[in-house]
Amino acid sequence: MGRGLTLPQRTAALIPAAGLGTRLGQGPKAFVTVGGLSLLARSVAALAPLVDEVVVALPDGYALHDLNLPGDVRAITGGATRQASVLALLQASEADVVLIHDAARPFLPPSVGEAVKAAAAQTGAATAALPVADTLVRQAGPNLWGQLTSREGLWAVQTPQGFRRELLLEAHRAAEKSGIQATDDAGLVARLGLPVALILGDARLFKVTTPGDLILAKALARLWDAEHA
Ligand SMILES: Nc1ccn([C@@H]2O[C@H](COP(=O)(O)OP(=O)(O)OP(=O)(O)O)[C@@H](O)[C@H]2O)c(=O)n1
Ligand SMILES: C[C@](O)(CO)[C@H](O)COP(=O)(O)O
Numbered sequence: 001m002g003r004g005l006t007l008p009q010r011t012a013a014l015i016p017a018a019g020l021g022t023r024l025g026q027g028p029k030a031f032v033t034v035g036g037l038s039l040l041a042r043s044v045a046a047l048a049p050l051v052d053e054v055v056v057a058l059p060d061g062y063a064l065h066d067l068n069l070p071g072d073v074r075a076i077t078g079g080a081t082r083q084a085s086v087l088a089l090l091q092a093s094e095a096d097v098v099l100i101h102d103a104a105r106p107f108l109p110p111s112v113g114e115a116v117k118a119a120a121a122q123t124g125a126a127t128a129a130l131p132v133a134d135t136l137v138r139q140a141g142p143n144l145w146g147q148l149t150s151r152e153g154l155w156a157v158q159t160p161q162g163f164r165r166e167l168l169l170e171a172h173r174a175a176e177k178s179g180i181q182a183t184d185d186a187g188l189v190a191r192l193g194l195p196v197a198l199i200l201g202d203a204r205l206f207k208v209t210t211p212g213d214l215i216l217a218k219a220l221a222r223l224w225d226a227e228h229a
Contacts, residue, residue, distance in 0.1 A: 012095035013047035015056040016085040017103035018078020030103035035221030042106035045070045057085040087172045101160040107204040119197045120162025127186040128201035129155040158201040
């Protein structure tokens with residue numbers, strides 16, 4: 001191959017969707033619908049145009065044919081934790097660059113997905129995130145105001161998170177070896193001392209976690225569907 005030529009990079013969207021939705025209380029959350037579409041179907045529809053393949057991790061006993069998903073999607077069975085589900089997804093793909101995206105974040109603006117993908121391909125690791133807007137306080141005891149924490153320089157981390165797949169696999173294997181459980185994938189890469197780019201996310205990328213979030217998602221679905229029809 002001549003100098004300056006680069007091989008095309010194969011990309012995959014890997015969607016952990018195997019959670020039980022305990023805080024929402026309506027069964028496995030990825031299958032909960034807003035505006036007639038499941039959270040998972042919305043996440044798949046947002047990511048499929050950005051990548052070569054889509055793989056989702058489902059709870060044990062669930063199958064793709066129950067789901068009426070758009071496009072060509074492969075499913076595997078997830079693990080007992082989000083981290084285990086992502087590791088299983090990483091092992092199920094051979095893509096060079098992967099976008100990890102929570103099924104529980106159904107409203108992904110295309111520009112954010114594109115920006116995370118481009119940054120991940122260039123730097124190896126990137127995540128959508130938003131600068132924190134609220135005052136932050138650590139509780140002194142249950143429901144009791146304690147120490148104020150400056151929000152200066154603090155970001156709330158969202159998904160998608162994009163990585164060179166080999167790099168994220170290495171981070172997961174290192175975490176497994178040390179018995180580390182993290183809440184996200186970028187944290188596992190940062191733990192190895194490697195940089196993670198912060199890409200400006202979007203308020204609409206909130207994670208549907210509680211019944212209040214579901215009310216917001218149902219309201220937003222009407223506007224979103226009108227805008228993205
Ligand atoms: N064992 C798990 C746990 C979570 N997830 C996925 O990781 C994302 C973020 O998880 P979260 O919002 O915590 O979902 P749940 O685990 O379903 O919620 P809860 O903690 O309330 O049970 C979700 O898309 C969820 O389906 C997963 O694939 N496998
Ligand atoms: C990955 C994540 O969405 C980034 O904010 C978040 O950490 C997932 O957390 P959860 O504990 O699985 O809800």
